[in-house]
Amino acid sequence: MRAAPRVHPTTLVAAAILTPLILRLAGIVPAVRFTRERIAVTVHADYIEVDGLYVYTNPLPFPLPQGLRVPFPTDALHPAPASVEVTEVEPLSQKDSEPIAVRWVWGEPYFSIRVPAFGAKHVRVRFTQYSPQMSATYLLTTTQPWGKPLDQGEYVLRPRGVRIVTSNYPLDGQGCLCFTRRYFMPDRDWRFTWVLQ
Amino acid sequence: MGPPMTRAADPALREGSPRYVLRGARLLFIVVSMWLAWTSPAWANQPPGPQMLLSEILILPLMMLLTALGGGYAVMRAANIKRRRWLIAVVVVAILLTGINEGLSAMLMLVLGPYVIVRGVRLALWGARARRPPDQHPAYLANASGGRLLTAGLLTCLTAVALVGLNFAFVGWWPGEYYLEQRIKQVVALELVNANKQQAGDAVYQLPELRMAGTVYDQEFKLGPGGKSFQARVWPKRMPFFPYNYLVTLPSFYADQTGQLRMIRVHKPGQRCPPNAPVYYRVHPEDAQAQQ
Numbered sequence: 001m002r003a004a005p006r007v008h009p010t011t012l013v014a015a016a017i018l019t020p021l022i023l024r025l026a027g028i029v030p031a032v033r034f035t036r037e038r039i040a041v042t043v044h045a046d047y048i049e050v051d052g053l054y055v056y057t058n059p060l061p062f063p064l065p066q067g068l069r070v071p072f073p074t075d076a077l078h079p080a081p082a083s084v085e086v087t088e089v090e091p092l093s094q095k096d097s098e099p100i101a102v103r104w105v106w107g108e109p110y111f112s113i114r115v116p117a118f119g120a121k122h123v124r125v126r127f128t129q130y131s132p133q134m135s136a137t138y139l140l141t142t143t144q145p146w147g148k149p150l151d152q153g154e155y156v157l158r159p160r161g162v163r164i165v166t167s168n169y170p171l172d173g174q175g176c177l178c179f180t181r182r183y184f185m186p187d188r189d190w191r192f193t194w195v196l197q
Numbered sequence: 198m199g200p201p202m203t204r205a206a207d208p209a210l211r212e213g214s215p216r217y218v219l220r221g222a223r224l225l226f227i228v229v230s231m232w233l234a235w236t237s238p239a240w241a242n243q244p245p246g247p248q249m250l251l252s253e254i255l256i257l258p259l260m261m262l263l264t265a266l267g268g269g270y271a272v273m274r275a276a277n278i279k280r281r282r283w284l285i286a287v288v289v290v291a292i293l294l295t296g297i298n299e300g301l302s303a304m305l306m307l308v309l310g311p312y313v314i315v316r317g318v319r320l321a322l323w324g325a326r327a328r329r330p331p332d333q334h335p336a337y338l339a340n341a342s343g344g345r346l347l348t349a350g351l352l353t354c355l356t357a358v359a360l361v362g363l364n365f366a367f368v369g370w371w372p373g374e375y376y377l378e379q380r381i382k383q384v385v386a387l388e389l390v391n392a393n394k395q396q397a398g399d400a401v402y403q404l405p406e407l408r409m410a411g412t413v414y415d416q417e418f419k420l421g422p423g424g425k426s427f428q429a430r431v432w433p434k435r436m437p438f439f440p441y442n443y444l445v446t447l448p449s450f451y452a453d454q455t456g457q458l459r460m461i462r463v464h465k466p467g468q469r470c471p472p473n474a475p476v477y478y479r480v481h482p483e484d485a486q487a488q489q
Contacts, residue, residue, distance in 0.1 A: 044481070046479055047478065047479075062293075065250070067250070079475060079476075079477040080477070081477070082374065082378050082448045082450070082458075082460045082477055082478070083374040083375040083377070083378045083448065084375060085375040085376075099373075101371040102371075102375070103367065103370070103371075103445055104445055104446045104447070104462070105444055105445055106444065107446065107462070126375075128478065130476070130477050130478050130479070132479075
């Protein structure tokens with residue numbers, strides 16, 4: 001008869017404590033919460049400029065590092081941008097404070113942030129995407145892996161010499177081509193098209 | 198202290214066998230760490246994910262895995278070498294503390310790397326001794342497999358060197374290609390705007406006054422005959438050292454008087470973008486006012 005494998009109690013306790021810590025550290029289980037975003041897309045004749053403001057909060061009493069990446073919806077007609085700009089943002093003034101290093105690893109930009117204990121980090125991501133066919137997509141369904149809906153999401157289109165023709169999310173905001181959602185867990189990405197004015 | 202006597206009856210659980218040593222919480226720790234390091238979740242648009250912590254997360258579990266597979270733990274027990282189980286907790290806390298800063302991460306790797314290399318050398322030396330005739334090696338190597346120990350030791354050393362190198366290859370490496378791209382757009386737009394100010398059909402381009410490249414990139418700006426055309430290229434001249442340059446890419450640009458920006462992503466320094474590379478942007482007059 002085979003005896004049960006002997007495991008040192010210290011090892012068990014260490015594994016019970018360390019496994020969830022490692023899961024969070026590695027970013028597989030998000031260490032921070034993704035709570036809010038404000039996306040402004042400036043639409044030009046053959047390209048879009050995306051200006052995304054993202055807010056991450058830390059519910060824990062110690063600062064947390066968090067790795068993040070920025071994928072793009074790409075196909076033959078929508079090539080990936082050559083670069084992205086990532087900056088920290090002052091929460092009150094909403095002005096850029098300092099740039100964050102971005103590295104393209106295996107074809108996608110990665111960066112890391114540090115969210116203070118019981119605090120929030122505001123991050124701005126900017127990029128330009130060539131869209132000669134006058135259509136574009138902004139990825140919204142990527143909120144799902146965070147496991148919780150956004151407290152609030154604001155999405156704005158700013159046409160420059162063009163007219164927005166379609167948007168699969170109704171642009172029902174007041175006084176702007178925009179929409180706002182609370183407790184938002186998107187089930188589809190945001191697609192829109194335009195024509196020259 | 199040796200294992201319970203009942204295990205001796207089960208050949209699969211004899212000292213030094215993988216089933217014996219890979220068990221319980223240690224197995225869980227190793228497997229979870231491997232999974233964390235190698236899985237790439239299909240999370241998009243700023244999902245969480247491991248980055249610079251990869252080497253720190255991996256180095257100890259890999260050492261433990263190779264020690265186990267080589268039969269090193271059985272030898273350690275037979276040699277009555279005390280194991281430091283609390284070390285895992287210390288390392289995880291250290292990763293938590295140093296993960297906020299790349300420089301601190303590198304310093305931690307300077308401690309972990311030699312520790313793992315020492316383990317690897319020890320395994321390899323045990324392996325070399327165990328390959329001698331039985332009367333020429335110590336009693337604690339009586340049941341050890343010299344080939345397994347030697348292989349595991351060498352792999353442990355290689356792993357440590359590779360992971361420490363991974364950490365150092367990227368510390369402080371920030372090419373800042375966004376600002377470079379804005380500068381290229383600005384230079385090309387200025388060329389086009391200035392040429393358009395001249396009489397139609399008589400556009401002449403000139404060498405740009407703005408430099409496009411910085412410390413990480415190099416540039417070339419060529420005027421065609423009579424200044425009727427131009428070719429601009431910007432390419433990376435510094436990348437992380439081999440083989441880590443194959444983990445990352447930098448853009449290499451090409452532009453000419455058509456206003457089209459072309460780009461390829463490259464792994465090696467000095468790779469120039471060809472004129473037939475895919476177009477990813479068309480320069481507009483407003484790019485001339487780009488903020489730097």
